[in-house]
Amino acid sequence: xxxxxxxxxxxxxxxxxxxxxxxxxxxxxxxxxxxxxxxxxxxxxxxxxxxxxxxxxxxxxxxxxxxxxxxxxxxxxxxxxxxxxxxxxxxxxxxxxxxxxxxxxxxxxxxxxxxxxxxxxxxxxxxxxxxxxxxxxxxxxxxxxxxxxxxxxxxxxxxxxxxxxxxxxxxxxxxxxxxxxxxxxxxxxxxxxxxxxxxxxxxxxxxxxxxxxxxxxxxxxxxxxxxxxxxxxxxxxxxxxxxxxxxxxxxxxxxxxxxxxxxxxxxxxxxxxxxxxxxxxxxxxxxxxxxxxxxxxxxxxxxxxxxxxxxxxxxxxxxxxxxxxxxxxxxxxxxxxxxxxxxxxxxxxxxxxxxxxxxxxxxxxxxxxxxxxxxxxxxxxxxxxxxxxxxxxxxxxxxxxxxxxxxxxxxxx
RNA sequence: GUGGCCAUCGUUCAAUGGUUAGGACCGCGGUUUGUGGAGCCGCAGAUGAGGGUUCAAUUCCCUCUGGCCACC
Numbered sequence: 001x002x003x004x005x006x007x008x009x010x011x012x013x014x015x016x017x018x019x020x021x022x023x024x025x026x027x028x029x030x031x032x033x034x035x036x037x038x039x040x041x042x043x044x045x046x047x048x049x050x051x052x053x054x055x056x057x058x059x060x061x062x063x064x065x066x067x068x069x070x071x072x073x074x075x076x077x078x079x080x081x082x083x084x085x086x087x088x089x090x091x092x093x094x095x096x097x098x099x100x101x102x103x104x105x106x107x108x109x110x111x112x113x114x115x116x117x118x119x120x121x122x123x124x125x126x127x128x129x130x131x132x133x134x135x136x137x138x139x140x141x142x143x144x145x146x147x148x149x150x151x152x153x154x155x156x157x158x159x160x161x162x163x164x165x166x167x168x169x170x171x172x173x174x175x176x177x178x179x180x181x182x183x184x185x186x187x188x189x190x191x192x193x194x195x196x197x198x199x200x201x202x203x204x205x206x207x208x209x210x211x212x213x214x215x216x217x218x219x220x221x222x223x224x225x226x227x228x229x230x231x232x233x234x235x236x237x238x239x240x241x242x243x244x245x246x247x248x249x250x251x252x253x254x255x256x257x258x259x260x261x262x263x264x265x266x267x268x269x270x271x272x273x274x275x276x277x278x279x280x281x282x283x284x285x286x287x288x289x290x291x292x293x294x295x296x297x298x299x300x301x302x303x304x305x306x307x308x309x310x311x312x313x314x315x316x317x318x319x320x321x322x323x324x325x326x327x328x329x330x331x332x333x334x335x336x337x338x339x340x341x342x343x344x345x346x347x348x349x350x351x352x353x354x355x356x357x358x359x360x361x362x363x364x365x366x367x368x369x370x371x372x373x374x375x376x377x378x379x380x381x382x383x384x385x386x387x388x389x390x391x392x393x394x395x396x397x398x399x400x401x402x403x404x405x406x407x408x409x410x411x412x413x
Numbered sequence: 414g415u416g417g418c419c420a421u422c423g424u425u426c427a428a429u430g431g432u433u434a435g436g437a438c439c440g441c442g443g444u445u446u447g448u449g450g451a452g453c454c455g456c457a458g459a460u461g462a463g464g465g466u467u468c469a470a471u472u473c474c475c476u477c478u479g480g481c482c483a484c485c
Contacts, residue, residue: 063448084447122447143449174447213447244446273447280446295448302450318441356450 011135015194017233020201028167028209028236030269030290034379040260040288043378046237046269048114048166049207050106053081055269055290056374058281058367059116060298063089065099065109067364068298069357072111078333078361079368082114082166084293087159088123092142092149096162104164115165116293119156119199119213121172122241122273133173135191153198161205167237170199172213175242185217192241193229200233209236211271217242218251220258227262237269237291244274244294253283260288278307278370278394285374297363302356304348307366311395313341315359320345333365370394 013019029047036042046053060067060075063086067075075083085105090096102108105115124138131139137152153171160168172192175185196212203210212235216222230238240259243252256272263270269290275281276294284292297307304316308328313320315327326336327344335344335358347355374390377383383390 061448068448068450086448089448118447120447126447127449169447172447239447241447271447276446292446294446296446299445299448299450302448303445305445314442316442351450353450 008135011194011198014201015197017197020197020234023200023234024206027207028211028269030237030267032267034381036286036378036383037381038384039286041285041374041378041383042288042290043375044269044290046290048082048209050112050114050166051081053114053291054375056281056285056378057081057291057371058276058297059084059291059293060364060367061086061293061295062109062111063295064093065090065105067360068302069353069360070364072109074357074361075111075364076113078365079372080113080364082116083111084116084118085109085163085165086120086123087117087156087163088120088127088151090117090163091120091159092144096159100162100164104162106164114167116167116211117160117163117165117169118273119160119169119171120151121156121213122174124151125174133191135194137171138173153195154202157199157202157210161203161208164205165208167209167211168203168205169239170196170210170212170235172196172215172241175215175217180217182217182219182222185215185219185222189215189217189222189226193226196230196233196235200235211235211237211239213239213241213273214259215241216255216259218247218255220254223255223258224262227259231263231266231268235268237271238263238266240270240272240289243272244276249280249283252280253287256284256287256289263288276367278367279391281367281371282374282390282394285378297367298360301359301363304355304359305363306344306359307363307395309393315341315344316348317345327359327362328366331362331366332369333362335359335362335365 030044032042032044034043044055046055059082060080061084065085067083090099099105099108106112124140127143131141131148137150137155139148139150141148151171156171157168172195173188175188192213192215200210212230212233214223214226214230216226240256243255260270270288271291272284272289274294275284275292276296281292304314306313306315306327309330313327320341323341325341326339327341328336339358344355344358370393377386377390
């Protein structure tokens with residue numbers, strides 16, 4: 001069919017990197033300030049329109065233009081330098097154009113530090129019933145009302161430009177959750193590469209950075225190929241996608257290593273999407289990753305799980321009902337400075353709203369403080385020496401729980 | 414006081430003259446990684462008391478105890 005051929009040719013032309021216009025530089029200036037000598041870990045500074053982000057760092061997730069149960073003052077107090085908001089959710093509700101009319105995300109949610117938006121690619125394949133992915137884009141039905149929508153790279157960028165974050169992200173096709181074959185991973189990867197070029201071509205907002213996503217599943221060869229392609233494009237940062245699913249730590253580490261090896265010498269910031277436990281972050285930092293985001297610390301907080309130095313606690317467990325000590329004696333967050341485990345345990349049983357807020361503050365402060373420690377160790381050149389202590393503090397592989405009598409902080413010096 | 418109805422996990426409801434009496438909530442644990450305060454997965458937990466019929470009773474019968482309703 002002629003029209004099909006025309007559409008094919010149309011998208012092929014849009015996906016040709018040779019015809020990309022030049023991009024203005026400097027919208028996300030990344031400077032490496034310290035490089036660890038015994039690993040690929042590095043510390044850096046990412047300069048964005050709304051401020052500086054010291055890396056490595058973890059971004060709390062604020063899907064609906066709010067980090068659930070917290071306000072901007074809470075986020076600042078716990079040390080959040082940058083947060084993530086979701087394009088897919090805000091497009092459906094309240095609508096990107098409405099956010100734009102209210103002055104953009106920063107003004108709308110009253111957060112004056114940097115914001116990064118996801119592209120919506122992941123939500124399209126993970127949330128709503130997916131209808132169909134074509135070369136043009138992804139057709140999906142809303143998880144709110146079932147209405148049909150088409151997200152294309154151009155549409156995703158349009159929405160993100162209206163939302164106005166400091167960093168937008170290229171529209172990608174993540175590998176399907178579960179066991180995907182190399183053939184499926186390659187198909188999604190190649191399409192992600194074509195969509196990356198279209199995302200770049202569609203992006204024009206001055207002062208807004210655009211990051212590209214390297215995919216490739218857990219196949220090291222495909223990871224390297226994807227990273228090599230994405231680094232050839234004029235993005236402001238490089239994302240590592242598809243590595244926060246059900247892969248094993250070994251598979252994930254191999255995928256990170258292959259990606260970072262292919263990025264060797266590239267000056268841009270590296271952001272591993274979706275990873276969020278202390279031990280996972282530490283291992284990825286050692287492999288050269290600078291930025292992370294995840295719902296995990298906030299989500300588990302809402303279910304009563306506290307991350308503490310050396311492990312974790314479930315505050316729904318009855319043994320905490322009579323404990324007068326704070327969640328973590330080594331933590332400086334507002335929750336640990338004021339409240340007992342007994343109080344938190346009570347609030348969770350009573351399903352009081354304050355429970356979610358107090359423990360979210362703690363877990364996010366825990367992440368922020370841990371990243372700060374890692375940054376300091378890299379900057380002072382003591383990362384290797386401190387690694388055993390940091391690994392123990394992170395909870396180690398499998399993140400063991402603390403038993404009765406095992407107080408937080410009981411980690412080897 | 415009389416008559417009727419009822420009595421099963423902590424709570425609230427099922428079921429049955431015959432393997433192991435089931436669910437929900439609560440309780441005790443676990444899980445959660447580009448957001449579900451959701452969900453999911455385990456575990457524990459009961460036939461009010463006594464007597465009778467029967468090969469076998471939580472089930473049928475009687476008494477007691479307790480509760481509910483109606484009538485005095």
